Amino acid sequence: MDVTKAKVRGYHLDLYGHVNNARYLEFLEEGRWSFYEKRVDRDQIHSRGLGLVVVNNNINYRYPAHLHDVLEIHTDVERIGEKSITFKQKIFLEGTQTLVIDATVVFVILDMKSGKAIPIDDELKSYLKDL
Numbered sequence: 001m002d003v004t005k006a007k008v009r010g011y012h013l014d015l016y017g018h019v020n021n022a023r024y025l026e027f028l029e030e031g032r033w034s035f036y037e038k039r040v041d042r043d044q045i046h047s048r049g050l051g052l053v054v055v056n057n058n059i060n061y062r063y064p065a066h067l068h069d070v071l072e073i074h075t076d077v078e079r080i081g082e083k084s085i086t087f088k089q090k091i092f093l094e095g096t097q098t099l100v101i102d103a104t105v106v107f108v109i110l111d112m113k114s115g116k117a118i119p120i121d122d123e124l125k126s127y128l129k130d131l
Helices: 023-039 042-046 122-129
Strands: 002-007 050-061 070-080 084-093 099-111 116-118
Touching (some): 002 023, 023 050, 023 084, 042 050, 070 122
Antiparallel strands (some): 002 070
C-alpha cells in the first residue's frame, strides 16, 4: 500500500465550503501516480507499447473535507483479472480514522498502437502481482 498526502486548498472547494466531488478524482489520481512512480518500472510497461487506462471510477463520499485539511490517500491493488486491474483507494483525514471517501478504480492494459484493451498475459500478471 502507498500513502500520499494532499492539503485542501481554496480552489478545491465548492460553494458550500467543502471539497467539490470532482476534485476527489484528482486526489485519487495523485495517489495512483505516487503508487505507480514508486512501484512500477515504466520501461517494463512502455517498452512493450502498453499503457494503463482508467475505464471505471466508483466513489463513495463519506465525510466532507474542508479548507486546510490534510488528506491521506491510501492506494493499493485490489484485484488483477484477465483483462483489468482494480485499485482500492481510501482517503482519510490525516492522523485520524475519519474516512472521507473510498473508491475503486478499474484500469485496462491498452495496446498503444491499436488503441485497444488487451488481455493481461502471464508475464505481465506476474509482474503486476508483485506490486
